[in-house]
Structures are given as C-alpha cells and as structure tokens.
Amino acid sequence: MRDILIVDDSRAMRNFLRRALSMTSLEIGTVHEAENGLEALGVLDQHAVEVIFSDINMPVMDGAVFVAELARSETKRKIPVVVVSTDNSTERRNQMHALGAKGYIAKPFSPESLELEVTRLLWEASDDEN
Amino acid sequence: MTKTSLEDVLLASSTEVLETMFFADAMTPEAPQPEHTDAVACVLLCTGAQEGTFSVAIDRAALVSLSEAFYGDDGPPSAIKELELLCELTNMLAGSTLSAYAPEKYCPLSSPRLCDLAQHLKTAESTQPGAQSTTIYLDIDGGLLSVSTCLKVAA
Numbered sequence: 001m002r003d004i005l006i007v008d009d010s011r012a013m014r015n016f017l018r019r020a021l022s023m024t025s026l027e028i029g030t031v032h033e034a035e036n037g038l039e040a041l042g043v044l045d046q047h048a049v050e051v052i053f054s055d056i057n058m059p060v061m062d063g064a065v066f067v068a069e070l071a072r073s074e075t076k077r078k079i080p081v082v083v084v085s086t087d088n089s090t091e092r093r094n095q096m097h098a099l100g101a102k103g104y105i106a107k108p109f110s111p112e113s114l115e116l117e118v119t120r121l122l123w124e125a126s127d128d129e130n
Numbered sequence: 131m132t133k134t135s136l137e138d139v140l141l142a143s144s145t146e147v148l149e150t151m152f153f154a155d156a157m158t159p160e161a162p163q164p165e166h167t168d169a170v171a172c173v174l175l176c177t178g179a180q181e182g183t184f185s186v187a188i189d190r191a192a193l194v195s196l197s198e199a200f201y202g203d204d205g206p207p208s209a210i211k212e213l214e215l216l217c218e219l220t221n222m223l224a225g226s227t228l229s230a231y232a233p234e235k236y237c238p239l240s241s242p243r244l245c246d247l248a249q250h251l252k253t254a255e256s257t258q259p260g261a262q263s264t265t266i267y268l269d270i271d272g273g274l275l276s277v278s279t280c281l282k283v284a285a
Binding site for chain 2: 011013015016019057086087088089091092108109
C-alpha cells in the first residue's frame with residue numbers, strides 16, 4: 001500500500017483526485033491532504049509518503065515554491081512530485097521540471113492517465129534505488 | 131488565429147473537460163439562441179501572453195448533475211460544494227482552452243469568483259481593439275452551460 005499526499009487549495013480537486021486514484025488498480029494506503037505548499041511541508045514532517053500530487057496556483061505557498069523547497073531538502077527530495085494543473089503550456093512544464101517535479105498531468109485527465117503516470121514514476125524510483 | 135478558431139478551441143476544450151472530468155455528454159443545443167434557466171455564473175481573469183476574461187454560466191439543475199458525477203459516492207453535494215465545483219470548472223475550462231490556444235506561453239489565472247448572469251453575458255461583448263471574443267453553448271444533463279471569453283494578445 002502506498003501513502004500519498006495531495007496538495008491543492010481546491011477541495012473539489014482533492015476529492016476528485018482521491019476518487020480517480022480509487023478507480024485505478026494502484027494499491028493506495030493513506031491519502032494525506034494539504035491546501036498549500038507550506039501546509040504540505042508540515043504534513044511531510046509528520047508522515048512518510050511515496051508520491052506527492054501538487055497543484056501550482058495556491059495561496060500562501062504555491063506549487064513552484066513548494067517543489068523548489070522539496071528539492072532543497074535532503075530527506076524529502078527523493079519523493080516524486082507529480083504536478084496536476086490546468087496549465088499545459090510548454091513554458092510551465094519546463095519550469096516545473098527544472099524545479100524538480102518528476103511528472104506532470106494536465107487537466108482534464110482520466111484515471112487511466114493518472115495510473116500510467118504514477119506507475120512510470122514508481123518504476124523510475126525503484127530503478128534509481130537499484 | 132481567427133475568431134472562428136477561438137470558438138473551435140473553446141468548444142473542443144469544454145467538451146473534453148466535461149467528458150473526461152465530469153463524465154458528462156455535451157451536445158450543441160438545437161435552439162439558435164439558447165437561454166439559461168435559473169443559472170449561476172463564475173468569472174476569472176487571465177494575464178501573461180493572453181490577457182482577458184473567462185466566464186461560465188450553468189443552470190442550477192445541470193450543476194447538481196455535474197456535482198453528483200464529479201463527487202461520486204461521497205453523498206449528495208451541498209450547495210457550497212456545488213459552487214466550489216463551478217469555480218473549479220471555470221478554472222479548468224480557462225486553463226484547458228488557453229493551453230490549446232496559446233500552448234507555448236503560460237497565462238496566470240486569477241482565482242475564480244462567482245458573478246451574476248448579466249456580467250457573464252457581457253464577457254463576449256467587449257469592443258477592445260485587437261480582442262477576440264466568443265461564447266459557446268452546450269446542453270448537458272439537467273440544462274444549459276455557456277462559456278464566454280474575450281482574449282487579447284498582450285503587448
């Protein structure tokens with residue numbers, strides 16, 4: 001079972017991501033939630049997760065700053081971050097990857113595409129460990 | 131791009147969002163001038179490479195239908211959750227349309243906020259020089275959805 005963290009200021013999107021994950025064949029454990037990057041850093045101090053899904057546009061600490069903060073942390077930098085955003089521009093994708101995001105899912109997305117992206121990331125993570 | 135292609139992009143993006151995220155069938159209405167019945171509306175602004183306004187109006191019965199599909203088995207959505215969903219829908223439609231219309235540069239979006247139907251109906255009436263505007267209508271389960279935009283390439 002894989003514990004995950006969803007970071008999004010929209011309760012509707014957090015609910016949808018939970019639901020979409022439950023529609024996949026992924027074995028999901030505890031789903032933690034945070035409304036912004038700062039809150040997410042606090043969650044990560046308390047709980048270990050295997051994948052993080054993060055929005056970009058959020059108050060307090062946005063997704064770009066959050067991903068950059070993770071990349072600076074010795075303990076958290078290995079957790080793969082999947083950006084989930086309505087913004088599918090080349091410029092934004094390149095920016096988030098440069099900051100350290102490992103995956104990018106543009107809305108709208110299906111549970112199938114979500115599963116594919118998570119499977120790819122977990123496979124890459126296990127490959128790195130080996 | 132011509133005004134027609136903005137309309138095409140808006141229509142294709144809206145249909146894809148509704149089908150993929152809300153499991154909703156969306157059809158172009160047969161009526162030449164469809165009208166809303168008991169609708170709620172939401173608006174946001176975009177900046178960056180494209181500047182402008184996006185607004186969405188939806189009949190309440192259609193919003194209830196979309197909410198039930200989006201939230202799934204979480205029980206009947208409250209009125210507050212339905213309005214949160216309208217804001218999220220507006221955000222998704224704007225982001226998806228802009229990413230298809232101007233895929234190279236990103237356009238920051240403001241937080242969506244509820245507005246009245248009259249304001250939504252004025253979105254596509256802009257007469258700004260160089261601006262392109264359009265409105266599309268879609269029939270979904272429960273009623274009518276309309277999406278309006280007015281966009282201008284930033285100087």
